[in-house]
Amino acid sequence: MLVLGxxxxxxxxxxxxxxxxxxxxxxxKDCGVIESAPSPKKEKVSATxxxxxxxxxxxxxxxxxxxxxxxxxxxMESMSWPRNxxxxxKMALAWGxxxxxxxxxxxxxxxxxxxxxxxxxxxSATKEEVEAAVKKALKHSKKSIPLLESxxxxxxxxxxxxxxLGSILACQQTERWRLVRAGHFQKP
Numbered sequence: 001m002l003v004l005g006x007x008x009x010x011x012x013x014x015x016x017x018x019x020x021x022x023x024x025x026x027x028x029k030d031c032g033v034i035e036s037a038p039s040p041k042k043e044k045v046s047a048t049x050x051x052x053x054x055x056x057x058x059x060x061x062x063x064x065x066x067x068x069x070x071x072x073x074x075x076m077e078s079m080s081w082p083r084n085x086x087x088x089x090k091m092a093l094a095w096g097x098x099x100x101x102x103x104x105x106x107x108x109x110x111x112x113x114x115x116x117x118x119x120x121x122x123x124s125a126t127k128e129e130v131e132a133a134v135k136k137a138l139k140h141s142k143k144s145i146p147l148l149e150s151x152x153x154x155x156x157x158x159x160x161x162x163x164x165l166g167s168i169l170a171c172q173q174t175e176r177w178r179l180v181r182a183g184h185f186q187k188p
Contacts, residue, residue, distance in 0.1 A: 004073070005075045012033050014161045015062065015161070015164055026138060026141070034058050072105060074102060078111050108180070110173075148161055
């Protein structure tokens, strides 16, 4: 079962495509980070117009990922409700960029605390702890970690893919995952 994990943001959207076997083990197939740069400083553009431009870039890149890999299910961190209105607007725009891609497949979203709890047992895991937990969960797959590291030589970009993989692992603990999985692996 092919699964797409996402870590969305307007600046760096991490994505991973993993094959999940009938024992819920993940095998990384492909990954990447969609980077969208802000408008040049000399351009006088509103933050909303700039956000819409970035969303268009994210959507176009993810359309390619969806067409190439045809994931059965999408896993991601659910939308949090930041106290800062500007951050909430950016998150809403980023969700809007992916919404048209989700109409024909299940979306499983988990809260950020669920992903962190998966990593550390608590709700306050660091990025490093999430990465370590994901690596531990992928220890059965000798090719997954080298593939991610070769595709993303810049360590600061890898964290977005570790988070996307973390969202898949956390989604595997949900009832919705069990239902999707049962439908996919059900014997005829």
